Each structure stands twice: as structure tokens, then as C-alpha cells.
Amino acid sequence: MITITLFEMKKIIKSIFFFVMLAFLCVFLIGYYVFVHHQTVPVEKLIVETESMIHMQEQQIQELKRTINNSEDGGNSQLQLDLTVSEQLLSKNQILLKAYQEEDWQAVLQQEIESNEPEVERMKAGNEYYTSTFPTLFTLESRLEYNKWLLSHNITPVLPIDFYSWYTVYDLDFGDPIAEEYIKKQSEKYSSTGVYFLHHTLNLLFTIFGALIFLFLFGDILTKEGLGKNGPIHFLHTQPLSRLKIFIGKLLAVLFLSLFVIVFISGFCLLIGSLFDGFGYFYYPVLIYGEDFSFTFQKMSTVIFQSGVLFIFVLLFSYALLFLFSILTKRTLTAVGLTIVVLYIGIQWGKDTILSSFSPYIPFHYFSITDIVTNTFAASVKNFAFSMSTGCIVLSISTIALLFLSYFLFHLQNKLLH
Amino acid sequence: MIIHIQNVKKRYKKEWVLKGINIKVEQPNIIALVGPNGSGKTTLLNCMTNLLSFHEGTVELVGKKHTDPSLFKEVSFLQDNRILYGNLTGYDHLKFICNVQHLSTARITDVAERVGMSSYLKKRVRNYSLGMKQHLLLAMAIINQPKLLLLDEPLNGLDPTSAITMRNILLELYNEGTTILLSSHNLDEIDRLTNTVYFMKDGAILKESLLDLNMRRYTVSVTDGKKAKKILEEKQIDFTSINENQISFDETTIDLQTFIDYMNQNDIQIYDIDKQKIGAERRYQELFEGAK
Secondary structure, three states: OHHHHHHHHHHHHOOHHHHHHHHHHHHHHHHHHHHHHHHOOOHHHHHHHHHHHHHHHHHHHHHHHHHHHHOOOOOOHHHHHHHHHHHHHHHHHHHHHHHHHHOOHHHHHHHHHHHHHHHHHHHHHOOOOOOOEOOOHHHHHHHHHHHHHHHHOOOOOOOOOOOOOOOOOOOOEOOOHHHHHHHHHHHOOOOOOHHHHHHHHHHHHOOHHHHHHHHHHOOOOOHHHOOOOOOOHHHHHOOOOOHHHHHHHHHHHHHHHHHHHHHHHHHHHHHHHHHHHOOOOOOOEEEEEOHHHOEEEEEHHHHHHHHHHHHHHHHHHHHHHHHHHHHHHOOHHHHHHHHHHHHHHHHHHHHHOOOOOOHHHOHHHHHOHHHHHOOHHHHHHOOOOOOHHHHHHHHHHHHHHHHHHHHHHHHOHHHHHO | OOEEEEEEEEEEOOEEEEEEEEEEEOOOOEEEEEOOOOOOHHHHHHHHOOOOOOOEEEEEEOOEEOOOHHHHHOEEEEOOHHHOOOOOEHHHHHHHHHHHOOOOOHHHHHHHHHHOOHHHOOOEHHHOOHHHHHHHHHHHHHOOOOOEEEEEOOOOOOOHHHHHHHHHHHHHHHHOOOEEEEEOOOHHHHHHHOOEEEEEEOOEEOHHHOOOOOOEEEEEEEOOHHHHHHHHHHOOOOOEEEEOOEEEEEOOOOOHHHHHHHHHHOOOOEEEEEEEEOHHHHHHHHHHHOOO
């Protein structure tokens, strides 16, 4: 089995197409890194914004003071209250500015936590979970814990970290569309450090698009053998190898090479990120939704690993479809095309039947890998049967069924064809 | 039993392409399969090696059922060069066979030298010429020193030097105890390799072809052809009348001395005897082109 697997891998690795695709992938990653780097909010930007805010607040305070002095009654109580609030805000922003300038993230986080905590406690006391207006209690609570995690692990936060840079699936009402767009944009945090860039890239890769890349990369694994005619498959069939070994060898070869490509991409992302913006932290917190408005945080490295595992199951399922269509059609483009069409139809069908009881057992749902791993998908559809473990089981059973059918056809191919 | 094929029948849709093939080979030998295109030679080889299924009959090679993949440790099949992987080198192909069959990789150098491909062993196959590919196919077929070697058109694309090398290697293998079954159109080469030729036509082995091609054929000129033919007819001896005073017969039907005795007993003078080996080409012409 090892021999045939290694031989199959060698056949792919020695092809020009494989190297060209890897080169394209590198170019794409470099381009994507430039984009991420450009989107990353630098501390200098926050300093400028805070300075500008301080300047505005100082002017506002001067204005308020003048109004109070000019008034006959020495200013009414509302003006006095406004002045006090403004002075408090100014003081906070001055502390924040100093912290930004000194890159004292502990102080920044501490301030965020202190300003957030009372509101969370108030809402919790009122059990205000069942609301959908931004910011929901879940959002505030999770944001608070997020900041506490950053503080306790002494992690440089990914900017921005203000009130408007965190929303969750429970926030459905944002007041007006402009506010909604602003909050969602602010919450899309980018960081060009190694680990975070890897996270961005894998979020992009561990989707249907990633699966398509791999389908194109290994799409001819069976069809290049000249199935149904005098092709290289006859060489393999005239060696002391059972057809089952040949079939499994091919599957293992694409599986190992897929792993190799994922590891290669991961290494490349970490390297390029580390070179230009530092390594980052494996301890970056990632929100994991739980049932009944509960939540936890998971290390980014763990989420990346779990996403990788689920993606491998997704890939195996995609390869099983590809194998089936390769055996049926014997043409690379037709087989890849049919696989893509079936995946697309499956995903659309999955969306249409999302609320049905059998929905978690449809394998096509699990192409939303990161959302499945973080339970974002489950929380969105309010069905926690969608989970990584269900996904792995459903995809495994579907894959085995497809592979069994494919092997059956592969084995009987000559009988069916001739 | 090295080859035991019993009543193998195969059809494509409704047309029978193999019509009950029977071949038994018990001792090492070189056997040639000869026939026009579409006669079923390649189909038979593919059925023997389980590359194609068949509808009736059984095939056993080196004592194993043809569907048992382990037989390929003792049986090799030299096929069309489309089975090669262009991205890989000749060395890669040979190494894979060594690994699969648990053979020492030291054999690669030996076999490459033997077939004359050492200089381009580590070049990618897509850069090989037709002849180089044929060398590699031969090396792949003989690296495991098989008991039975099946070859489908092994001389295709070979220049005369390579053809001679190929022939010599096949004869060496035969002398080492390998049984060789080859299909070929090159009747001259077949004559140099073997006397055991199975002529195939329309999916069947022609029974009348199963004769020793080393056998002689005599063409005799006599003084009284009419009388001589009458004597042979009376004695129910198969012959061919070339012209009025010339008769042709195979040594299996009557040996030359007996023929001379018959003629002497009847006062018929013999004034010329021409002796020829039948050979594959001559036999092919007789069977497929109607020549006598």
C-alpha cells in the first residue's frame, strides 16, 4: 500500500501542472498578504483618530465652559452634567492616547474591561438575553471575556478594539443600515502577523473554494490513467496489486498531497507574516458559541487545527464524488465539472432545507468549515446538532458510501465497458 | 501447466471476438500469435491478464487463476507504450516494479544494461523515442525474470539493431526457462524466434495452422505428372499440383523416400526436387491470402 501510494504521489509531484499550481498559489498568497496588510489597522491610525477626538472634545469643553460662564445663573444643571461627562470622556481618551503611544495594551484592555463590565452586570441582572438589538447582552458579555482573555494571556489585540468592533450572530437589529455596515466592517479585524494571516488564509481556503482548488489540482488522478482504454492503468493492473490497493493508493496519495499543500500554505503564511509583522499568538481567542447563549473561547491554533480536520473530511467527500464521476465519465474536465455542479446543487439544496430535521445529516452543510467549528452556523440556525463531530460522522459515512460505489464501478469497469 | 486456456469466448455487444480459444503449454517454449488486425490477438492477451473480462472459459497462468494479481510476480506483460507515465523516468518505472514485487533495486542497472537503455534511464519518458520506450517496456517486462512473458507487438518501432537485441534477449530468456507468448506482425522475426505459431483469424485459432514450421515442403518435377498424381490420389496422399509435371507436398503427408519409392515402382523419373522450409510468412499467405 505504501509503495503504490508513494508512486501515485511521485506521479503528481513530478508533473509540471502541480508545480505551476503551487507557484500560482504562492503568488496568490503574496497578493492576499498585501491585501491583509493594507487592511490591518495600525496603532498610528488609532493615535491620529484619538488625537483628533481629544481635540474635538477639548473644543467642546471650552464651548461648554464659555456657555456656562456667560449664562446668568452660572449654567443650568444639564450643562454642568454635560461638562462633567465630556471631561470624563476626555480624560479617558487622554489615558487611551498615552497607552496607544506607549503601546501599553494592558492599560487599553483594562480600560475597555472597566467601561464594559457595569453594563454587562446590569443587563445580566435583568436577564436581557432575548433581545436582538445591537449590542445584545451576549455580544457585550463575549466582548468582555474576549478582552479579559487578551489581558490574561498578555496578547497584543488586533485593532480596532472599540465598542463597535465586535458583534455576534445574535445582533440582528442595528438601528440603521449605515450603522450596521460600519459595525460589521469594524468587526472584520485584520492582522498581518503570521498566525493571524494564517487564520485569514485558512478561513478563505477552508470553504467550497478551497475544495475547488484541490479538485482542480488532483482532478486527473484517475482519468489520466486512461480508464477504459489502453492507458497507464494497464501497467498497474499487470502488477501484483489488487484493484482495491490501486484505488485506495490513489485516494491516499491525494489525501497526503492535500495535507502537504495545506501544510505548505500554512508554513508559507506563517513565514511571510512573521517576516513582515511578527509571528503573532497561537493564543488569540476565537469565540465558540454554545447552547442557550453560552459561549467559550478557544485558542486560534486549536480552531485552525479543528478546521483543518473538518476540511480534510470535506476534501475526502469531494474526492469521493470526483472518483465516482471520473470512473463514470473518464474525462477530467467533465468529472471535475460534474463534481462542482453536484457540490453547488447540494449546498443550495442544503440552504433550502436548513430548517428540516434531517438537515444536520446533509453533508453539503459542512463546507462552511469555520462556522461549523466555531458553532456560528449552529447558533445562526438555532440548531446545535450542526457540530464538528456530526460533520465528521456525516461526511465519513457519505464518503465511504461514495467510495464503495466508485470502487464497485472501478472493479467492474472492464465488464461494464466491454 | 504454464498456460492453460480453455474454451475462452468473448463478445463485444453481439459479435464474438474470441470463439473458444484453447491453448495448453506445459514446457518452456516460444509461441507466436499471428493474424491480421482484428483477429483477436491483443484481446486474447488482455483476457489472459484480466485486463478484459470474457464470457466463457477459464485461463490459468503458471498454475494460478488469471484474476489472481499475485501471478504477476511470475508473469510479465509487455504492452503498448501508452501504459508509460511521461512525467516519470525509466528508473521510476523500474523502481516501482522492484518495490511492488520486493525485488532488489540493483536489478535496475543490470536490466538497463541488458536492454541497452543505461544512458537514458534517468530521463523522463516523455522525452523518449518510440524505440527507447520499447526498450523500457522490455526492461519492465523482464526485470522480475518471469516464468511467462507475454508480449504484444514487441518489435513495433524498433530499428534493426534494437530488433536484434530484443530477439537475442528473448532467446536468452527462453534458454533460461522462460516461456514466451508474443503477438507480432513481423513474420521474419517470428521465423527466427520460433516454430510454434498460432494463426488467429476472426477470434479463433486455425486448427490447420498448428503445425511445425520447421517442416519441409517439397516440389518435385517428374516425367509423367498425370501418372504420378493418380498414384498419390489412390494412396490418399494430400498434394498440390503446381503444373502438368510438378507436384508439391509437405513432409508430414509423405516423406521424400517413400515418394521416390512410389515413383520408381511405377517407372516415373524424377528430375528435380526443390526443398523449402515452410516458415511463418509462407504459412500466413496460405492461410490468409489463399496462396499455395
